[in-house]
Amino acid sequence: MTANVFWLLARxxxxxxxxxxxxxxxxxxxxxxxxxxxxxxxRGISELHTYTTVLWIPLGIVHVVGLLFDPYARVRxxxxxxxxxxxxxPLAIGLGTVSxxxxxxxxxxxxxxxxxxxxxxxxxxxxxxxxxxxxFAHSVQSGTDLAYxxxxxxxxxTGLALAAGWLRRIASQRYKLVEAR
Amino acid sequence: xxxxxxxPSRRPVAIRSPWLLRLIxxxxxxxxxxxxxxxxxxxxxxxxAPLQPTxxxxxxxxxxxxxxxxSGDDGSGGDDRGFFVSPRIPTAVVPPVxxxxxxxx
Numbered sequence: 001m002t003a004n005v006f007w008l009l010a011r012x013x014x015x016x017x018x019x020x021x022x023x024x025x026x027x028x029x030x031x032x033x034x035x036x037x038x039x040x041x042x043r044g045i046s047e048l049h050t051y052t053t054v055l056w057i058p059l060g061i062v063h064v065v066g067l068l069f070d071p072y073a074r075v076r077x078x079x080x081x082x083x084x085x086x087x088x089x090p091l092a093i094g095l096g097t098v099s100x101x102x103x104x105x106x107x108x109x110x111x112x113x114x115x116x117x118x119x120x121x122x123x124x125x126x127x128x129x130x131x132x133x134x135x136f137a138h139s140v141q142s143g144t145d146l147a148y149x150x151x152x153x154x155x156x157x158t159g160l161a162l163a164a165g166w167l168r169r170i171a172s173q174r175y176k177l178v179e180a181r
Numbered sequence: 182x183x184x185x186x187x188x189p190s191r192r193p194v195a196i197r198s199p200w201l202l203r204l205i206x207x208x209x210x211x212x213x214x215x216x217x218x219x220x221x222x223x224x225x226x227x228x229x230a231p232l233q234p235t236x237x238x239x240x241x242x243x244x245x246x247x248x249x250x251x252s253g254d255d256g257s258g259g260d261d262r263g264f265f266v267s268p269r270i271p272t273a274v275v276p277p278v279x280x281x282x283x284x285x286x
Contacts, residue, residue, distance in 0.1 A: 004225050007221075007225065008218060008221040008222055008225070009218070011217065011221045012214050012215075012217035012218040012220075012221050013214065015213055015214070015217045016210055016211070016213045016214030016217060019209060019210055019213045020206075020209075020210040023206055023209065023210070037192060037194070038192060038194065038195060039194060039195050039196055040194050040195070040196045040197070040199075040202055041194050041197070043199070044194075044196065044197070044198075044199045044202050045202075047199045047202065047203070048199070048202045048203060048206055051202075051203050051206060051207075052206055055206065055207060055210045056210075059210070059214060072226075072234055073234050074234055088232075088234055089232050089234070092232055141232065142232045143232075144226075144227055144232055144233075144234075145217075145220075145221070145224070145227060147227050148220075148224075148227070151217075151220075154213070
């Protein structure tokens, strides 16, 4: 059990982080589209959106550090910075690296938001959608537990929830444009 | 005429407390993390998983030779339990030869 503690934690934290990240993106989308207006006020959603960073960042760190120390996964420190270098699964693990780098960029620019223009900050912030897609593909391709149907269902449910929210947001934007005319 | 025309009506929301929202968010995440940890402890390595990282010990360290019980009878009539030989070591049975001064050689 203790020999596999990094392996166990890395897997659990990876799934937990994906769920929390999906929640973060869903609440972020809801701020502009109002898709969660029936559940909570925009202020409450905004607070939840900020709070989710407390959830997904620590779990993401546990996932990465756990894989780094686990001899079974064979992830090296350079794989956290340069994607697609892992010998046995360059694409599957590399997508996780891409997601990590994009999310780091989003977090750093959010910290320095006041010194950036609103358009630039928003443009970089929206890279979190790309980061989630990358993390989702990473989990589907390299998730060693996805042979189990209920875990497969959980991961696909997060992806579908985000896709539905994104479609709803696009629909509401089009509706606003039509109304403005 | 309606005096509030043009002002969007405020819909009632299901959850008013931001703390409750946080609690739900944290609950969903931690429930996933906790149940996944419990599950992972019972399923350490999944042989049918889409990705199979190779353990470094299997690559670098040769597997130890399998031990097989010795099945032949050594003719001593003694108990052979607990006597193991490696399959890589030849175990041809050579008849015992007693050399004396008369037999020479």
